[in-house]
Amino acid sequence: MRLEQPQAIRTIFFDAGQTLLQPYPSVVEICQQVCQRAGLGVDLTRLKQGLIEAEDFFYRQVRLNRHIWASEQAINELWLGYYVSMLRQAVDERSEQRLYELARAITEEFATHTRWEVFPDVVPTLEVLQQHHYTLGVISDWGISLNSILHRHRLTRFFDCVIVSAIARYAKPSTLLYETALQRANAIADYTLHIGDSYIHDVLGARSAGITPVLLDRSHRLRNHDVDCILIHSLTELLTLLELPGYSKPGQSDEEAPLALQAATKDQDGAQQQPDRP
Template sequence: MRAPLRWVLWDVKDTLLRVRLSVGEQYCKEAEQMGLSLTSVEVNAAFSQAHQHYSSKYPNYGLTQGLNGQSWWMGVVRETFSHCGVQDAALLNTMAQNLYQNFCSAENWEVFPDSKKALESCSALGLKLGVVSNFDSRLEEILRVCGLLSCFSFLITSEESRVAKPSPVIFKKALQKCGVPAASVAHIGDHYVNDYLSSRSVGIQGFLLDRHKLNNPAVPQEHRLSSLQELPLRLHQHMD
């Protein structure tokens, strides 16, 4: 007999909300306020290079190497602008600090149109909700200013838990907070490895949100969602 569903865990970025402008556009706005003239194309390319470098050299915000989310992101920003020819250390630090704080603002994030209703529908079904996200300590404030924080009973971020998806450990930490068997928990996310495979590896009912309709053939149709509008009915089928 299948265990009844009790909890739904959520990824956040690119599942419930997304960055409103491209990183290049956001960074260019900050650079312009400092009197610099850069293009979003060059900044995007520089950011991609810097982010890849930091992700490889300092995984999960460099927590085991003496960094944290803020110092990690400020390093990415400084390196991004350095690639674009900005060499003034004080200016780099100022822009890095400003951008780190700016990404806590609601104006920099766009909540997907189907997110709030899906969360409310899950709660109406009697399900409890939690977050499992590869995000830094700003996530609580971002969810608060976006009007979503009150939907959740708990948040687990990779910075706070010191472990990142796709490690199954972060999902095991979430299961401890849920206090129910893995089979009574679902997880919704947009990343095939980090969300779908990782959650299923510990027995959670993982669903892949496929907003771009990529139709990954490795994911059965019944585990795929093209929008969150499909979720309440799908979950209701798992509750009895």
């Protein structure tokens, strides 16, 4: 699926987690490091098993309260419960207080920029979009730490606005969150794209506000006929989608694309897939 009028697009919003950023080194490795600092030796295999329990807890809670991401307190409580569920399966520790202390320490780790890395295709893509004078922004279900994380990774220089659910008090896929972003960016929905990795939260949410959604599938699990929206597998494909001068059109070889984008795409294809932090 292609854009009908790519030249009409003036504003582009991005999701944050798994679109711009991913955990570093991985969720289970970060948990192992926190436990080791606390004097507990934890096997990665057991942590991966505990991750299954944690994800089950996560999705149960999100189904019960779809407004979790609109509250900093609710977000913190969600992650505390998430990591307690994970640690119960992985740590030989029977004290609930101790488990909560470890879970709190893990949650605090993820509030620091050092526990996140920027995907290789992000900066090259944002540089090109900025050079072409697009209005750029972020719309993310995240706690108040996101602004600091983006700033420390030197990404805020690209964005005209950053809409964080815990601050806006609206959560995806709420139309109000996307309308807030349009207002902040002084943008018109018909001339706006939103790129994210969740069909429900990013595609349906953006579409409800009249924004054209683009689904980012970095793991190549989907094909075009699987979804009813524009599908890309790396952010560099966005430049082709927008038909920017000098960037590869369908059928153009990789060798004809700009070198910086070739490198970013190859780095991304060769990168080890990190476990997702929901």
